[in-house]
Amino acid sequence: MKTYNVFEEQDWISKIQVNHPAVLRRAEQIQARRPVKKEWQAAWLLKAVTFIDLTTLSGDDTSSNIQRLCYKAKYPIREDLLKALNMHDKGITTAAVCVYPARVCDAVKALKAVGCNIPVASVATGFPAGQTHLKTRLEEIRLAVEDGATEIDIVINRTLVLTGQWEALYGEIRQFRKACGEAHLKTILATGELGSLTNVYKASMIAMMAGSDFIKTSTGKETVNATFPVAIVMLRAIRDFFWKTGNKIGFKPAGGIRSAKDSLAWLSLVKEELGDEWLKPELFRIGASTLLSDIERQIYHHVTGRYAAYHDLPMS
Amino acid sequence: MRTGVIGLILPSTFSFLEMMWRICPALAVGCTVVALVPPASPTPLLLAQLAGELGPFPGIVNVISGPASLGPVLASQPGVQKVAFCGALEEGRALRRALAGEGAELGLVLGAEALLLLSDAADVDSAVEGVVDAAWSDRSPGGLRLLVQESVWEEAMRRLQARMERLRSGRGLDGAVDMGARGTAARELAQRYVREAQSQGAQVFQAGDVPLDSPFYPPTLVSDLPPASPCAQAEVPWPVVVASPFRTAKEALALANGTPRGGSASVWSERLGQALELGYGLRAGTVWINSHGLRDPAVPTGGCKESGSSWHGGPDGLYEYLRPSGTPTRLSYLSKDLNYDTFGLAVPSTLPAGPETGPTPAPPYGLFVGGRFQAPGARSSRPIQDAVGNLHGYVAEGGAKDIRGAVEAAHQAASGWAGQSPAARTALLWALAAALERRESALASRLERQGVELKAAKAEVELSVRRLRAWGAQAQAQGQTLQVAGLRGPVLRLREPLGVLAIVCPDERPLLAFVSLLAPALAHGNTVVMVPSGACPLLALEVCQDMATLFPAGLVNVVTGDRDHLTRCLALHQDVQALWYFGSAQGSQFVEWASAGNLKPVWVSRGLPRAWEQEAEGAGPELGLRAARTKALWLPMGD
Secondary structure, three states: OOOOOOHHHHHHHHOOOOOOHHHHHHHHHHHHOOOHHHHHHHHHHHHHHHEEEEEEEOOOOOOOOOHHHHHHOOOOOOOHHHHHHHOOOOOOOOEEEEEEEHHHHHHHHHHHHHHHOOOEEEEEEOOOOOOOOOHHHHHHHHHHHHHOOOOEEEEEHHHHHHOOOOHHHHHHHHHHHHOOOOOEEEEEHHHOOOOOOOHHHHHHHHHHHHOOOOEEOOOOOOOOOOOHHHHHHHHHHHHHHHHHHOOOOOOOOOOOOOOHHHHHHHHHHHHOOOHHHHHOOOOOOEEEHHHHHHEEEEEEEEOOOOOHHHHHHHOO | OEOOOOEOOOOOOOOHHHHHHHHHHHHOOOOEEEEOOOOOOOOOHHHHHHHHOOOOOOOOEEEOOOOOOHHHHHOOOOEEEEEEEEHHHHHHHHHHHHOOOOOEEEEEEEEEEEEEEEEOOHHHHHHHHHHHHHOOOOOOOOOEEEEEEEHHHHHHEEEEEEHHOOOOOOOOOOOOOOOOOOOOOHHHHHHHHHHHHHHOOEEEEEOOOOOOOOOOOEEEEEEEHHHHHHHHHHHOOOOOOEEEEEEOOHHHHHHOOOOOOEEEEEEEEEHHHHHHHHHOOOOOEEEEEOOOOOOOOOOEEEEEEEOOOEEEEEHHHHHOOOOOOOOOOOOOOOOOOOOOOOOOOOOOOOOOOOOOOOOOOOOOEEEEEEEEOOOOOOOOOEEEEOOOOOOEEEEEOOOOOHHHHHHHHHHHHHHHHHHOOHHHHHHHHHHHHHHHHHOOOHHHHHHHHHOOHHHHHHHHHHHHHHHHHHHHHHHHOEEEEEEOOOOOOEEEEEEOOOEEEEEOOOOOOOOHHHHHHHHHHHHHEEEEEOOOOOOOOOOHHHHHHHHHHHHHOOEEEEEEEHHHHHHHHHHHOOOOOOOEEOOHHHHHHHHOOOOHOOOOOEEOOOOOOOOOOOOOOOOHHHHHHHEEEEEEEEEOOOO
């Protein structure tokens, strides 16, 4: 991964301008303008399933609900529904499973038991607030990687963004990158707490320059999580980074995506702003937990023509 | 009060919204509408069906489906008080010429081109979205001229081209497409334009491959078009965007204002000061800051220069369909034997006055141009007679060259005067009022010589002074914030000066009419070229003596001479922004016909007298409305 001298780039970064009302207007347009119906909708929904990082991040997680989650990750849609769509042999699973560092061992064991090789992603660095000492944050990453997590979701230090310390932010993320080693790094920007869209753009750029594989909108625990305006700004940053360096960085919205219709809008957004190359699990993920059940219900409706009750479909 | 019967002429491609935006305000203030629509469109027939269902009020909306040549026929029907036309420039011009002398007032909204100004302090991605809204969507009225600051040219072009790849053309009613088709005529126009641009050396980029025989025209970006080429001067058709670079904000304004069109524009810059400077400096009817294409019924939409001076929406839109209470119905005063080519061309020679009796008369007055009295180009003067037939004085015989000099002097003073604060304007007008008061006895005695009783003369002078003071005080009211639903942020309705206003005063009331017309024009920031009363211009020239010491040079220019000849020069002048004519019926007809040259707004008396001493006619709000033009400035907020 090429390194960047942040001091050189500082000048270009400080000139960035993002106009909030204009971005809001574009966000409204995207949601209204690209609807997908019928069998194409079912196809897009199945594709959306393959992008989900099935997540459970609660205080009351134990090995039993982790086991259930991992099983659901391997068999996200009921077998007979997939058979009806003739997609049962395409290996449709979610993209990954996302848990707290203490539960990584349980997740790895459960996935091995099911016979699934999807990655386990762990959140780290003082998730969700990130207000712990740098030493403990780095240690968390190392321990999670040792336990078997192959993807790490880190949170950036919002204090540094709000006080404009871009070089320090770059330094921290580079340290996290080193601590991850071979693991794949996702940088959570916590956009709801960054203050302005211009800050979101700048933080995205710094995160990409410091070596992240993915940039992620939010932890899911803030008051405002993944919204379209913030996503548009981040996608534009990814595209600009690609034009400048040739490296493709992935995007992950997380938090607040609950309905299947929403997920389709997110897919359209990525397709419009970045193109079809970004519509693969290596470059696009959706962090969600209840989304999967809504997608399953939509597919149930498409196959049978009836609306399912929650108990008709297996819990995750 | 309401105007009466409105005739509405619609062009061959128009949107439903445009039609309703004209019909609804007319109905709302109580007018009735006759709409002439092209035969191929079904939407107005739906309107006619709905109108037919208005049981208790038959006849308030009438729809005639016919060719455009019926336009003048509709306008010349007795009883039609106003004709509203929106469409192409040349058709508008032809209509203006055809309707000179008819009873109906003409309101024009012409052309559909917009302008987008992208500075280096802009959010380029959002500005690119603005370009899509402006030119490559079904909501865009026409093509777009794009001005990009040179330092962001490469970036902007790259992002534009990437964005164009994502636009989808398809059937208009499919919700997931961005652009539909607008018919073969529009497609051919665009094709012709692009071919000509290419032959003149431009680079053309079109997104996607569209087969030659499909009805859809792909979104097109034209760059490197030399500014002097004919394509750069012509109106840009839909869906073409013509991009040109600029170096500084000053150059941007010069390029943007350097076309005869002045419809709508948007400015993209995150620096507040720069955005407002450009917004105020653009000569357009609507300016959006960091957005494009926002519309609201409460905000006036219109244009200036050759985009026509008619408005819809907001208070200005309602004023289109209203006229001052007590104004009589407009009747046709057409004189069929008026020869436009020879009207006012030659100055009839005046016989020299008889042998001079009495004390030596004063030397002839010159023309008051550029702040001082100058000799006229023709080096001749004409005698002015008083009420009993004796010689009252000599005034200069102004001609075409003098008009040209006067208009130039007025333009030189225009930017300085428009930039003055309202308080400064008030101070100058009040100073003039005080000077006139001091000159009261001289003015009253001159009026007496013209046959006015002493008491009436004194009253006239006093009224003139009062009017100057009143209009001076009104110089304060310049702009207002409008309430717009659905937008966060203010929308300002600015009242800006027209520029150089030419006024031809009536023969009667030489002092009162002169001052009543001068004061509102100056109070609203215009500079004026005036042709005073032909019967007695001496009163106006007395006032000029005070203006020479008080006013900046070129602010007021007074040219005496043969009224018809001077009117001809002013009406045909392409750089006069508006013309007020209070003379004969034939002169009025000529003024209306000649205004088609640069489509300047005109106000003519049609030969009818006006009661200048009454408040309603001499100092009413109509004068204030006509002395300035509106600009809507949209300022969406948010960070």
